[in-house]
Amino acid sequence: MSEATSTTRRDLRRGSRTKAIVAIAAGAVLLLGGGTTLAYWSTQATIDGGTISSGDLNLTLVDSPSWSLTPEGGTSAPVPDIAAIDIVPGDTVTLTQDVTLTLVGDNLIADLPVGGVTVPTGIVPTAVTLTDGTGATFSGTGLTSDLNGETVTASVAFQFDPATADRDLVTTDFVFDDVQLTLEQQDPTP
Numbered sequence: 378m379s380e381a382t383s384t385t386r387r388d389l390r391r392g393s394r395t396k397a398i399v400a401i402a403a404g405a406v407l408l409l410g411g412g413t414t415l416a417y418w419s420t421q422a423t424i425d426g427g428t429i430s431s432g433d434l435n436l437t438l439v440d441s442p443s444w445s446l447t448p449e450g451g452t453s454a455p456v457p458d459i460a461a462i463d464i465v466p467g468d469t470v471t472l473t474q475d476v477t478l479t480l481v482g483d484n485l486i487a488d489l490p491v492g493g494v495t496v497p498t499g500i501v502p503t504a505v506t507l508t509d510g511t512g513a514t515f516s517g518t519g520l521t522s523d524l525n526g527e528t529v530t531a532s533v534a535f536q537f538d539p540a541t542a543d544r545d546l547v548t549t550d551f552v553f554d555d556v557q558l559t560l561e562q563q564d565p566t567p
Contacts, residue, residue, distance in 0.1 A: 432482030432522075436489070436560045439475035439528055446470055449539060464551075467539040472556060473532045480525045486563045489517035491533050497551040499541055503534040505558070519563075531558055 447453040449467030456462055456470070464470060480487060489505055496502050505517035508530040517531070533556065537546075 432485055433479050434482070434485065434487060434560055434562055435479035436558060437477045437479070439477055442472055442474040444470055444472055464537045466537050466541040466546075469534050469536040471532050471534045472553065473530055474558065475528055475530050476558060477526070477528045478520065478524050478560070480520060480522045480560075482522060484565045485522055486565050487520045488561050488563055489520060489531065490559055490561070492557045492559045494553055494556040496535070497549075497553075499538050499546045499549070500551055501536045501538050503536070506532050506534075508532065520560075 444456040444459040445453045446456050446462060446464070447469045449469075453471065459470065462470075489507065491502065491505050494502075506514055507517055508514050509524075509527060510529075535551075535553070537551075
């Protein structure tokens with residue numbers, strides 16, 4: 378056998394080996410990620426989770442507000458026209474407004490503070506008090522859904538500071554524009 382024939386056979390064997398190695402490598406690539414994946418059993422089920430609804434928080438003013446005047450140590454009397462009275466130190470004027478509360482929520486807690494008004498110098502504001510239909514009075518804090526749909530009377534009292542001395546604040550106009558009742562949700566876990 379000639380040397381040329383022997384070299385040709387070696388070249389053929391090398392070429393065949395190379396082709397075989399390339400074919401094996403290509404097959405491994407295809408098996409490992411070239412479009413084919415290994416599969417394991419799996420299954421799924423769909424849960425019908427239902428519907429969750431959000432609550433509501435609102436207040437609605439009922440009719441017009443009213444005012445009353447209470448002299449220091451005296452009895453409260455309605456005031457048909459607040460602009461027609463002249464208060465003196467120690468007097469308290471009370472703004473009263475009926476409101477319907479909307480408090481819907483399983484964990485809803487709300488407060489009803491007064492805001493918006495710039496309290497004039499010489500006037501001392503007090504907290505909001507609420508009166509329900511039975512005449513029971515309570516604060517405007519910690520309101521819950523037990524009051525949902527209830528119409529309550531919100532009262533805000535403003536006292537002319539009895540410590541006002543000399544001729545301070547005589548012939549002064551006290552403006553109570555923009556008194557706001559604000560129903561605010563509170564953190565149920567303070």
